[in-house]
Amino acid sequence: MTPADLSLTVLHAVRRAVDDGALRVEVPPRIKVERARPGGSGEYASNVALTLARSAGRSAREVAGIIEERLRDAPGLRGVEITGPGFLNFTLRGDAGSEVVRAIRAAGSSYGHGTALAGTTVRFAEVTESRAALVTEVVERLLRSQGADVSTRAAGGGERVYVHPGAYEAERFGSDAARWALLRAAPHDRPLDGGPLLAQHERNSLFRVRYAYSRVRRLLVNGDQLGTAPAYETSVHAPALLGALGDHPAVLLAAARHRAPDRLARHLEALADALLAFQHTVLPLGDEKPSAAHRSRLALAEAAGTVLAGGLSVLGISAPDRI
The missing domain is CATH 3.30.1360.70 (Arginyl tRNA synthetase N-terminal domain)
Incomplete structure (x- = not known):
């Protein structure tokens, strides 16, 4: 460092x-x-x-x-x-990169899950408004990822997550865009417009996150064709990417504590942006021969893809191999 x-x-x-x-x-x-x-x-x-x-x-x-x-x-x-x-x-x-890659490989998509809230029991009230129900569902998943005991919702009372109302328009925009529209904005803010989330454009935050994951999958395929497998062998200079990966456990915990799935969504955006800026350095270019540096960068990219997929899974959003 x-x-x-x-x-x-x-x-x-x-x-x-x-x-x-x-x-x-x-x-x-x-x-x-x-x-x-x-x-x-x-x-x-x-x-x-x-x-x-x-x-x-x-x-x-x-x-x-x-x-x-x-x-x-x-x-x-x-x-x-x-x-x-x-x-x-x-x-x-x-070498920070070696530690991060090792931790992510060991935990897989559960990287960042922990026991900080073990012993905490949370019961949510039953809700019918579509955005409140969706946000509560994801908050429950976040809490469980940190070891909390989340009991079944009951009509008799319990904690409520207060949100600005919004319709879950899966039939109109598809499940992934509909969920991102309601989860990316802070619960008390108006949800995002679902229409722009269908565009494959860099201004579309959902597209950037899923595209970054798909780029990792393509890098792994291309690396295999070059005979380059991911293996962290030497230090990689990627402070923004390493910082985002290192922040992930704390972001999950904060999102759970504050009942704020938008924190995770915003973090995935930052991680995706760091990965997209880094991706061009991963594999050999031109007459370059595959080296330990390339294998190490590929291992770091693979780790970032694992975290993106895991974060999207917590939000209930798919991570396609191709876009």
Whole structure:
């Protein structure tokens, strides 16, 4: 992990804290990290918590703690320590990509599922409005992915997910577009218009996510034809993609806690965009010979495809091999 990668990782953590409502600040455009001073803790340090403390209305150490909590599982970081009035100090791992790819291969489409909400029991009230029913269904799936016990809906009462009403128009737009239209917007916002979601265009967020997955499937086929199989053998420089993959477990947990499937949908968009920007570097071009670098990039792309498919599955949306 380079200093630039670390800066981006910390920025992602701040943005998640703002999205979660833990911090009420304007997300800075960039975050400065620098080598720790001789005798200091860790390899790198940042004063971001001190710079945000005043606008957050909290002490710098409180802000640092909020950021540190969202960095605990970040790929490439061995440890984060808070020192002094609120400095964040970082110790790096050797290769973040290797850890992420290994974790995703081990978990498959369940990558990011966990037990953070184990012991929590949630019962939802029975609902009839179509968008409320769909959002509740996906929230239940999110909660179960984090270990919560979600009991069968009952007419006698229970928790309600409040939404801006919207019709589930599967017959008109197809199931996938109809679901994305209702889930991509925050529950309290108006749902998306289903018509534009049928267009195969980069402005169509659903198309970009599913197209990114289909590109991974094509890369794997093309790699096989070149005799290149996915195998993470050497470090890959892809901070945006690695950051999005590393964020996935925290996004799933936040989406479950906040009853907000739109958080997962927006995260899948960010992951897809990072993957689409990365895809052109994966396989050999021209007279290039397949190498460890290509095999490693293909392994990272394959991992991203696995996460995209898993996330879409949680939303109840298909991930086609071809578009």
